[in-house]
Amino acid sequence: MLINLHFFCNLRDFAYPTMKERVPIIITKALDTLNRKNKIFIKDHGQEVADLVIALVGRLSKLCYEVKTNKPLTPLTDKAEDNECWNRILSEEENPCWFNSAWLLTECYAYRRIMEAVMLSPQLGFLDPFGEQKREALIGAMNAIKALVRNTQAAVKASIDDSKSKRHHLNQLMRVCLWGNRCDLSISAGQSNTYGEMPEIETLDSYLLTDNIDQVWNQFNVARLEGKVVLHVVLDNAGFELLSDFCLADFLTSSGLVDRIHFHGKPLPWFVSDVTPMDWDWTLDQLTNCEDTVMQSMASVWKQRLGDGGPWSFSVHDFWCSPCDFSRMKRYAPDLHSILEEASLVIFKGDLNYRKLIGDLKWPFCTPFKEALRGFQPAPLCALRTIKCDTVVGLSEGQAEKALETTGEDWMIPGTYGVIQFSS
Ligand SMILES: O=P(O)(O)OC[C@H]1O[C@](O)(CO)[C@@H](O)[C@@H]1O
Ligand SMILES: [Mn+2]
DSSP: OOOOOOOOOTTTTHHHIIIIIIIIHHHHHHHHHHHHHHHHHHHHHOHHHHHHHHHHHHHHHHHHHHHHTTOOOOOOOSTTTHHHHHHHHHTSSSSTTTTSSSSHHHHHHHHHHHHHHTTGGGGGGOOOTTTTHHHHHHHHHHHHHHHHHHHHHHHHHHTOOOOOHHHHHHHHHHHHEEEHHHETTTTTTOOOOSSSSSOOOOGGGGGGGOOHHHHHHHHHHHHHHSOEEEEEEOOOOHHHHHHHHHHHHHHHTTTOOOOEEEEEEEESTTTTOOOOHHHHHHHHHHTTTTHHHHHHHHHHHHHHHHHHTTEEEEOGGGGGGGSGGGHHHOOOOOHHHHHHTTSSSSEEEEHHHHHHHHHBOOOOTSSSSHHHHHHTOSEEEEEHHHHHHSSOOOOOTTHHHHHEEEHHHTTSSOOOOOEEEEOO
């Protein structure tokens, strides 16, 4: 049964506390950081930049007020290339307002407006309002990351010419990648939210509601029979999660399961912790400069792979920072759709990507994943998502009821549960 019901700011939906509390807190946190750091900006970039930051603080305060008082969603006024698309989408809405329009639109629009406020002063192009939070999160996760990098090296070693071991370690590393998605800084409204030590993956299995890793393994093997195996990873958060993505990629490449990997990041700071090109470079540099020699050598291998002619690549596309769900990709970003078509597998990380895969609709929980994709299938795909809002599909009868009973009313909100879902 298909129900075409979007999430709005109904009191009963998670959309409501997100827009009423979480988004204003996130904007206020960005404001605090800017106020606090303005002295450093003066030192590094001169008084002129400091004055622009003061103007930016004014624009963000106004934005916060607009959200809280349910003002209309106004067209974007910066000069960025994607604003034509945004303004077209806004113009197709009838009286778009913060609390009356679809949640996927309003929440994405909030982040795009934060960046409009920055981009209205092109001299502030270096500024990521969430940069400090992301950097602190990576530094706070260093112990966990060191352990993960060492585990990955051991997994690669154990898997040389050993298919059973490859299968086992694929399982382990995909789980780390999944649970790494708990560490996002938007669900925590910018509060520190990371693993200080390496999580014990096995203990989390009772929270894994769907596990399609068998199908992923089969897909790698089928693709291998056909020739080159190409993986695309649509990234989500920087910090521990990005490191878990790197480690999975390292294992897949080093063990020969995959020939080429392309990573997709966000062109703009997005949902607080999503990976931008700046985060990507900063993360690799941080590992290179760290005192641990194992980390240094791993980072140097990764940088080589990302160099010219190497098997890894990274790019961004405006569509990832649009409010469109993925069934609209063919129409709004046909170039991106055809890039994904070359993949043997596309991995989509995280909650927001999942919402966009299934159209952010209120599906009955037992709806088949493929049905919820509504025709979006550029290639075989897999979602690795911890559940952080009130929509999920692909569950079996009784699973949701059991989770509700064991964990309570908010079982779908803090990323306690996760799914690994495949469709081809
Ligand atoms: O980083 P993720 O996993 O996409 O999560 C992003 C956040 O966005 C939401 O989808 C909406 O706020 C949440 O459910 C979650 O807090
Ligand atoms: Mn995210």
